[in-house]
Amino acid sequence: MLFHISLLVNFAMQTSLTLCDKVLCMAPNDDDLPPADPAESLRLIERERAETERTITPDPRGLLWPWGFAWVLGFGAFFLRYGPDNRTFVDLPDWLPLTLLLVLFVAAGAFTGWFGSRISRSISGPSNRQGAMYGIAWSLAFAGMSAVLSTTNDLLPDPNAAMLWAGVMVALTGAMHMAGGAIWNDRNLFLLGAWTSVVNVIGIIAGFGWHALILAVLGGGGMLLVGTLQWLRLQRLDGRGRG
Amino acid sequence: MTPAEVPDLDPVIHAQARLRVVSALSTLRDSDSITFPRLQEILKMTAGNLSVHLRKLEDASYVEVTKTHRGRTPTTLVKLTRRGRLAFEDYTAALRALLSPHQEES
Numbered sequence: 295m296l297f298h299i300s301l302l303v304n305f306a307m308q309t310s311l312t313l314c315d316k317v318l319c320m321a322p323n324d325d326d327l328p329p330a331d332p333a334e335s336l337r338l339i340e341r342e343r344a345e346t347e348r349t350i351t352p353d354p355r356g357l358l359w360p361w362g363f364a365w366v367l368g369f370g371a372f373f374l375r376y377g378p379d380n381r382t383f384v385d386l387p388d389w390l391p392l393t394l395l396l397v398l399f400v401a402a403g404a405f406t407g408w409f410g411s412r413i414s415r416s417i418s419g420p421s422n423r424q425g426a427m428y429g430i431a432w433s434l435a436f437a438g439m440s441a442v443l444s445t446t447n448d449l450l451p452d453p454n455a456a457m458l459w460a461g462v463m464v465a466l467t468g469a470m471h472m473a474g475g476a477i478w479n480d481r482n483l484f485l486l487g488a489w490t491s492v493v494n495v496i497g498i499i500a501g502f503g504w505h506a507l508i509l510a511v512l513g514g515g516g517m518l519l520v521g522t523l524q525w526l527r528l529q530r531l532d533g534r535g536r537g
Numbered sequence: 538m539t540p541a542e543v544p545d546l547d548p549v550i551h552a553q554a555r556l557r558v559v560s561a562l563s564t565l566r567d568s569d570s571i572t573f574p575r576l577q578e579i580l581k582m583t584a585g586n587l588s589v590h591l592r593k594l595e596d597a598s599y600v601e602v603t604k605t606h607r608g609r610t611p612t613t614l615v616k617l618t619r620r621g622r623l624a625f626e627d628y629t630a631a632l633r634a635l636l637s638p639h640q641e642e643s
Contacts, residue, residue: 326552326553326554327552327553328546328551328552328553329553329556332632332635332636333636335556335632336629336632336633336636338553338556338557338560339556339560339629342556342557342560342561342564342579342580343560343561343563343564345561345579346560346561346564346565346579347564349575349578349579350564350565350571350575415572416571416572416574416575417565417569417570417571417572417575418569418570418571418572418614419565419566419568419569419570419616420566420567420568420569421565421566421569422569
């Protein structure tokens with residue numbers, strides 16, 4: 295108890311000394327004054343850390359929603375054109391679903407790359423290099439995949455080629471998300487990757503047609519959901535900081 | 538209880554503005570730095586005011602301010618030094634000790 299009191303006296307003393315100093319120096323700079331008490335100091339620290347965290351973390355919606363929409367629309371078109379049991383729900387041109395999917399993937403990749411680097415440009419150091427390497431890994435892995443798979447286009451009938459492309463693309467995406475989770479110790483991102491990988495295998499087993507539907511709803515939907523959850527987590531952080 | 542046993546609150550950090558600067562910088566990972574304008578945006582301080590406090594923190598070797606170029610744009614990068622991070626950790630530990638002294642006594 296005595297110890298506690300002496301500490302508080304010490305805090306107050308240092309506070310008043312600093313105050314005196316300021317008054318004597320004729321430097322009426324309010325923000326040079328110490329916080330009112332230890333609890334207030336801790337609140338100030340928490341508030342500032344939460345605010346910084348919120349500012350330097352890119353909005354998760356901007357990183358995951360483009361992919362979510364790309365999957366819902368791209369695989370949705372796939373399902374409508376190449377449904378289960380060779381059914382065609384909407385008579386789209388043969389080439390359209392795969393082209394649409396690739397275009398949407400490239401667009402989502404370009405957008406999220408730009409969006410992520412917008413914030414990371416204000417940070418410099420190891421984190422930034424990590425982010426850049428992760429971005430390059432995505433691009434190179436997808437370029438490599440496309441190069442390999444495009445050699446099979448003439449060998450397989452359209453529906454099989456489509457499922458090969460979709461299945462490999464999704465497996466790679468799942469792996470990259472899991473790796474991202476491991477790099478940033480981000481449980482949600484890792485779970486998204488694991489979920490994507492499992493859903494992909496389930497879709498492949500369910501068979502042609504179902505694969506696309508499962509990826510559109512569970513894969514694309516999963517990304518929209520995780521993007522929203524991560525965004526809500528940041529909002530809570532913000533609320534706690536201000537509260 | 539002698540006064541020597543009372544943890545001193547670091548006078549460099551024991552000022553609202555500098556405590557805010559150091560708190561914000563402590564959120565960055567080790568060896569990461571942040572651009573001056575972004576730090577200013579987070580802290581909502583004027584450039585002049587932030588510069589003054591950064592100078593004081595720099596004098597204590599708590600922060601490192603680097604002027605560099607990105608392409609042709611001059612950029613000022615700010616980061617917490619190891620010493621600054623240590624001082625910040627000591628400061629928060631001292632605050633916690635003030636608030637819950639029983640843990641310290643036992």
